[in-house]
Amino acid sequence: xxxxxxxxxxxxxEQAVFNYFGKLEIxxxxxxxxxxxxxISARCDLALIPIENSLAGSIHQNYDLxxxxxxxxxxxYFLRVQHCLIAMPGVKKRDIRKAISHPQALGQCAGYLRSHxxxxxxxxxxxxxxxxxxxxxxRNTAAIASRRAAExxxxxxxxxxxxxxxxxxxxxxxxxxxxxAPGEDAKTSIVFTLKNQPGSLFKALSVFAxxxxxxxxxxxxxxxxxxxxxxxxxxxxxxxxxxxxxKALDHLGEYAVMLRVLxxxxxxxx
Amino acid sequence: xxxxxxxxxxxxxEQAVFNYFGKLEIxxxxxxxxxxxxxISARCDLALIPIENSLAGSIHQNYDLxxxxxxxxxxxYFLRVQHCLIAMPGVKKRDIRKAISHPQALGQCAGYLRSHxxxxxxxxxxxxxxxxxxxxxxRNTAAIASRRAAExxxxxxxxxxxxxxxxxxxxxxxxxxxxxAPGEDAKTSIVFTLKNQPGSLFKALSVFAxxxxxxxxxxxxxxxxxxxxxxxxxxxxxxxxxxxxxKALDHLGEYAVMLRVLxxxxxxxx
Numbered sequence: 001x002x003x004x005x006x007x008x009x010x011x012x013x014e015q016a017v018f019n020y021f022g023k024l025e026i027x028x029x030x031x032x033x034x035x036x037x038x039x040i041s042a043r044c045d046l047a048l049i050p051i052e053n054s055l056a057g058s059i060h061q062n063y064d065l066x067x068x069x070x071x072x073x074x075x076x077y078f079l080r081v082q083h084c085l086i087a088m089p090g091v092k093k094r095d096i097r098k099a100i101s102h103p104q105a106l107g108q109c110a111g112y113l114r115s116h117x118x119x120x121x122x123x124x125x126x127x128x129x130x131x132x133x134x135x136x137x138x139r140n141t142a143a144i145a146s147r148r149a150a151e152x153x154x155x156x157x158x159x160x161x162x163x164x165x166x167x168x169x170x171x172x173x174x175x176x177x178x179x180x181a182p183g184e185d186a187k188t189s190i191v192f193t194l195k196n197q198p199g200s201l202f203k204a205l206s207v208f209a210x211x212x213x214x215x216x217x218x219x220x221x222x223x224x225x226x227x228x229x230x231x232x233x234x235x236x237x238x239x240x241x242x243x244x245x246x247k248a249l250d251h252l253g254e255y256a257v258m259l260r261v262l263x264x265x266x267x268x269x270x
Numbered sequence: 271x272x273x274x275x276x277x278x279x280x281x282x283x284e285q286a287v288f289n290y291f292g293k294l295e296i297x298x299x300x301x302x303x304x305x306x307x308x309x310i311s312a313r314c315d316l317a318l319i320p321i322e323n324s325l326a327g328s329i330h331q332n333y334d335l336x337x338x339x340x341x342x343x344x345x346x347y348f349l350r351v352q353h354c355l356i357a358m359p360g361v362k363k364r365d366i367r368k369a370i371s372h373p374q375a376l377g378q379c380a381g382y383l384r385s386h387x388x389x390x391x392x393x394x395x396x397x398x399x400x401x402x403x404x405x406x407x408x409r410n411t412a413a414i415a416s417r418r419a420a421e422x423x424x425x426x427x428x429x430x431x432x433x434x435x436x437x438x439x440x441x442x443x444x445x446x447x448x449x450x451a452p453g454e455d456a457k458t459s460i461v462f463t464l465k466n467q468p469g470s471l472f473k474a475l476s477v478f479a480x481x482x483x484x485x486x487x488x489x490x491x492x493x494x495x496x497x498x499x500x501x502x503x504x505x506x507x508x509x510x511x512x513x514x515x516x517k518a519l520d521h522l523g524e525y526a527v528m529l530r531v532l533x534x535x536x537x538x539x540x
Contacts, residue, residue: 031380054492057327061377103373110301122394169492201488202472202479209472218471218490222324222439 003174004029004038004047010127010149012081016172017048020077036065039175046074052171053081056104058219063191063233066175066262073189073263075174078270082168083109085158086130086143086150093158100129101144109144111164118142130155179263186239187216187267190249192232192256200255201232207251208236211244239264273444274299274308274317280397280419282351286442287318290347306335309445316344322441323351326374328489333461333503336445336532343459343533345444348540352438353379355428356400356413356420363428370399371414379414381434388412400425449533456509457486457537460519462502462526470525471502477521478506481514509534 004027005013017026027044029035035047049065052058066073083105087096098119099106106113106120113120123129126145133143134153142158143149150157173189182188194200201220208215217235238245240261253259274297275283287296297314299305305317319335322328336343353375357366368389369376376383376390383390393399396415403413404423412428413419420427443459452458464470471490478485487505508515510531523529 052492055330057330057491060325060327122392124392167492198482198484199479201485202475205472205475209469212468214468215471218488220488221327222322222437 001025001046002027002044004035004044006030006032006035006049007125008127008131010130010146010152011125012079012146012170013048013050013172014127015146015148016050016077016079016170019079020048020075020172020174021046032061032065036069036071036175039071039177040069042177046174046176048077048172048174050170051173052217054167054169055108055165058221058233060221062173063221067191067260071175071177072179073173073265074176074178074180075265076187076268077172077174078268079170079172080168081108081163081170082147082161083126083144083163084147084150084160085162086133086145086155087141087158088133088137088139089154089156091139091142091156091158095140096142096158097140098138099142099144100132102126102129105144108163108165108168112162127152174265175263180265182239182264183266185267185269186242186264187235187237188240188245188264189217189233189235189262190240190252190260191262192234192252192259193230194232194256196230203255204232204252207248207255208234211248213238213245213248237267271295271316272297272314274305274314276300276302276305276319277395278397278401280400280416280422281395282349282416282440283318283320283442284397285416285418286320286347286349286440289349290318290345290442290444291316302331302335306339306341306445309341309447310339312447316444316446318347318442318444320440321443322487324437324439325378325435328491328503330491332443333491337461337530341445341447342449343443343535344446344448344450345535346457346538347442347444348538349440349442350438351378351433351440352417352431353396353414353433354417354420354430355432356403356415356425357411357428358403358407358409359424359426361409361412361426361428365410366412366428367410368408369412369414370402372396372399375414378433378435378438382432397422444535445533450535452509452534453536455537455539456512456534457505457507458510458515458534459487459503459505459532460510460522460530461532462504462522462529463500464502464526466500473525474502474522477518477525478504481518483508483515483518507537 127149129143214237397419399413
């Protein structure tokens with residue numbers, strides 16, 4: 001089995017792939033578009049894409065790609081993001097004046113960097129910043145990236161978990177060409193649009209509440225190409241194949257202008 | 271009157287300030303923290319902060335800062351984000367091989383850049399990339415930024431509106447130390463948390479639906495420090511001072527663990 005992800009070796013997405021699937025063949029891709037293409041063209045079996053971060057919010061681009069293509073969500077995984085301060089071998093923490101990383105990682109470690117008098121400098125991505133550091137050999141500079149990126153390039157971890165907020169989780173979705181049987185403890189992700197009229201969202205949610213179906217996510221998003229109209233993302237507990245969920249989705253279909261089930265999949269439990 | 275924003279001269283936030291308030295004194299700040307500090311310490315009267323982009327989603331950091339501090343939302347503004355391809359005077363579009371800008375702006379113009387064979391290179395921010403270009407004087411490079419940034423630095427706009435998706439809006443909120451009387455056509459923003467039990471969100475929304483109060487935004491967000499619990503952002507039509515809205519908020523208080531009214535303000539109309 002082969003799994004695609006966005007980023008290079010040592011990226012957090014790669015770590016999520018190995019944590020979730022175990023050791024297998026990987027296909028690193030430059031962009032999320034490439035990741036979806038790789039699955040569609042069967043250059044790989046599945047992909048693992050980030051969909052939501054507890055600090056930075058939903059990754060709309062991947063929702064858009066899920067809507068554009070006819071793939072199925074087949075799994076989910078939550079990765080605790082732990083940033084490491086990474087340096088050349090032999091370098092001491094007190095030598096570090098500058099840290100390079102992806103802007104988001106720098107932002108998540110801003111308090112740590114400030115309190116240690118370390119200046120932040122943006123790089124293309126987290127794992128790439130480790131490669132850059134190794135190539136430059138700079139001894140006053142650290143990269144901020146995953147433990148795996150440090151190990152991969154043989155660099156030293158000066159400190160682990162330097163993010164300001166420990167509750168930094170990224171939720172990933174596994175996507176494939178075929179749907180799966182999600183088992184007993186399932187989750188379902190749907191996307192829909194409603195007519196822009198008062199109470200329409202309340203009606204839409206009633207189809208779940210009236211059937212005691214638990215929602216685990218709801219988000220409204222201004223609709224691309226139609227400002228002031230909204231797309232809704234909902235995740236609910238259970239499979240779309242459950243008779244009660246089928247009834248709820250039929251009921252929702254009475255109100256929704258567009259409704260897509262993105263997939264039912266085993267719910268991730270720590 | 272003096273208004274703070276995050277970014278430097280020529281930033282989209284600066285453009286939003288002038289569009290919304292007219293010509294007045296501005297206070298550019300390095301970070302969103304600095305923007306909030308400037309208002310709290312009365313170094314300025316108001317601030318204008320981005321809260322949501324139609325492509326990139328909500329800016330959680332600013333919701334967090336609104337919750338941390340006791341400021342009031344006093345207005346909203348929607349800016350149509352139009353990216354310009356900006357070059358040194360005399361340079362032709364066919365000379366451009368590389369474009370520098372903030373990663374988000376590069377991403378929003380990815381299709382345009384690809385179709386014109388222009389390589390993307392990340393810079394700290396959009397307006398800053400124009401300054402960098404001017405300093406380097408490079409004739410094979412363009413910056414991607416606002417019209418204002420080009421004018422400010424005396425550079426040439428090769429093409430305007432190069433973003434792949436025209437429906438690129440950023441919603442800004444004006445915040446101040448005092449609340450305002452929002453007038454007849456108002457909007458109110460609230461944040462609340464609920465006990466994590468089935469149907470709790472439905473009950474929360476019922477307080478609005480049962481009173482025919484129209485919601486214009488809803489978003490659930492995993493709660494920092496308490497994974498698997500959720501914070502909800504809701505905007506509704508009307509002022510929190512309207513008797514009917516007061517009843518709805520009282521009613522919501524029966525279910526909510528935490529409830530904060532961030533402000534009532536005049537609704538933006540194009």
